[in-house]
Amino acid sequence: MKTNFLALLGSAAVVAPLALGAAGSPANAATDENPPVVVKDGTTQPVYDYAGAIRETVWVDAPDLDGDGQRERVAADIVRPKELDGSAKVPVVMDASPYYLSSGRGNEGEHKEYDANGVVEKMPLYYDNYFVPRGYAFVAVDMAGTARSTGCVDEGGVSDVESVKAVIEWLNGNATGYDADGDPVSADWSNGKTGMIGKSYDGTLANGVAATGVEGLKTIVPISAISSWYDYNRWQGAVKSNNYAGYLSSAVAANRTVPTDCSAKLNWMNANDGDESGAYTDFWAERDYRSGSHYDVGNVKASVFLVHGLQDNNVKTMNASKWWEDLEQTGVKRKMWLTRLGHVDPFDSERALWVKTLNRWFDSELMGIDNGIDREPAVSVEVGPDRWEQSKVWPIASARTMQLRLQGDGTMALGKADSGTASYINTGRVSESSAVSLADNPNRLLWTTGTTKHELRISGTPTVDIAVNHSAPVGQVSVMLVDYGTMDRVSASGDGAMNLGTESCWGAETATDDACYIDVAKRVQTSNLQVLARGWMRLDGAGDHKGTVELAANDVVVPAGHQLGLVITGSNNGVIMPDTARNPYTFDLAQTKLNLPVSGPMSGFGPGKLKVQDTENLVDGTLPTVRDLLRGLED
Known part of the structure; x- marks a missing residue:
């Protein structure tokens, strides 16, 4: 039609x-x-x-x-x-x-x-x-x-x-x-x-x-x-x-x-x-x-x-x-x-x-x-499926940086830093879906907040300060910010878009150019988690490293009743891994924290630790495959 x-x-x-x-x-x-x-x-x-x-x-x-x-x-x-x-x-x-x-x-x-x-x-x-x-x-x-x-x-x-x-x-x-x-x-x-x-x-x-x-x-x-x-x-x-x-x-x-x-x-x-x-x-x-x-x-x-x-x-x-x-x-x-x-x-x-x-x-x-x-308003942002917010500036003026400290018990919260350490064993075989799963995994670290009491809006660029030790000639870390909670989300499959069986025409036409194009809809489905932001850092030389991992900017609403997670691992399918050996990566928790640009109550997390649940419905996607990467900017 x-x-x-x-x-x-x-x-x-x-x-x-x-x-x-x-x-x-x-x-x-x-x-x-x-x-x-x-x-x-x-x-x-x-x-x-x-x-x-x-x-x-x-x-x-x-x-x-x-x-x-x-x-x-x-x-x-x-x-x-x-x-x-x-x-x-x-x-x-x-x-x-x-x-x-x-x-x-x-x-x-x-x-x-x-x-x-x-x-x-x-x-x-x-x-x-x-x-x-x-x-x-x-x-x-x-x-x-x-x-x-x-x-x-x-x-x-x-x-x-x-x-x-x-x-x-x-x-x-x-x-x-x-x-x-x-x-x-x-x-x-x-x-x-x-x-x-x-x-x-x-x-x-x-x-x-x-x-x-x-x-x-x-x-x-x-x-x-x-x-x-x-x-x-x-x-x-x-x-x-x-x-x-x-x-x-x-x-x-x-x-x-x-x-x-x-x-x-x-x-x-x-x-x-x-x-x-x-x-x-x-x-x-x-x-x-x-x-x-x-x-x-x-x-x-x-x-x-x-x-x-x-x-x-x-x-x-x-x-x-x-x-x-x-x-x-x-x-x-x-x-x-x-x-x-x-x-x-x-x-x-x-x-x-x-x-x-x-x-x-x-x-x-x-x-x-x-x-x-x-x-x-200069800026229009889709903060959830078909939910648009307008603002004069971006990131939004009300966003403030919340510093979440990482604790030895796997939680992260406002307050005092932990003086201990946390470690994972690096391997070149950890997929992103495995890394963000709540099941026990010695090849990644996971910290979670308590349950959100109120809706929060993340607006801007999250960063993670790290202090890490490894023994490889060249090492790396992969970092992911995750929203854990069941809701309807735009899927990353097909970049979140799916072709429909209809066309619409936008402009005049000739016998050789009809100006008609396939209609497209958002691919929305229910899932229990979504990776909100990713970042990587190369670590040249064995020994101690300090730095700030910059994650991808985002602007998204996290509903009440959800929990945020921070995952650090050595391997996923986003970049080439210079270190694929089974080397330990040890983090100094006193110097490692998540800096999160948030609009909403700064102390908006209640008690509670996430339990293992089915995490197979990762809809914002694992990253592009190698074939996708080679396609690069091609449409």
């Missing part, structure tokens, strides 16, 4: 193009540099013909990014309203991606499709179908080294970022573009305002380009995106997988139409990615958009609408929480959605609300329409 969204708008939204500027049309707050549009309920309406839109490809000139002595040509496929050609300039919605001819985009894995003359006739996703009829151009950029662009991929480095930046400069009149015959082409139809959007690698490119400070980039909407590639490939020195940067760079270049030998680049990446030490090196500094060697959050001028899943075990929440925190120092306009799902686009979780909100955001940032979105 298909539901056409355009039909739901009603006849009031359908206005003939010649009547766009009529006095009887809804008020248009856009300035003269924006195209004529019809606004209803604060959003632009679909009045331009999508089927007859101009479709073209421009190859933008970029510097030599792969070191072969030749400048790059970056392919940009464009769809824009024909009615406005030569009479008005339009803003641009852009999705730059490495996936257009490799793994595809979106839940359906769509690819770009071209006619016999090489003109794009189908764009993945709904952006062109939805926004072109509303007076926007849509530009889909093939990142250097992928699809129809020259060059080589370098997993978030200079080549990736600068190739996309060049297209924005062309749109702003500061770069050269060519048509298929090699003749120069100008973007005289563009008003120089670009908004970048995209999930995963696409959203990561938006972060990176924004961190260049390029003129003309007015807003970005990064979804499940990376802000530091070190924080994607590593966790406090713990390595996720070997030679991953080279693997991913090769994988996204699949099916490209420009034969290029990138073996030298890939070999260089494998030799310089620092897998042996897990350290933050110059390699990773180049790929750090927050405070790296080439890019910095201080350069960001574009407004940011950040979206991330709080159960994203692919691009973990550190990439969103730290980007959000650092952006606060720049003074740019910010907005954020945090969902209870994993690596999932909000189009596939909150479809109707998301599209309306995105429409309002682009209208405000690119069209200059005052629809009030900047006066609403």
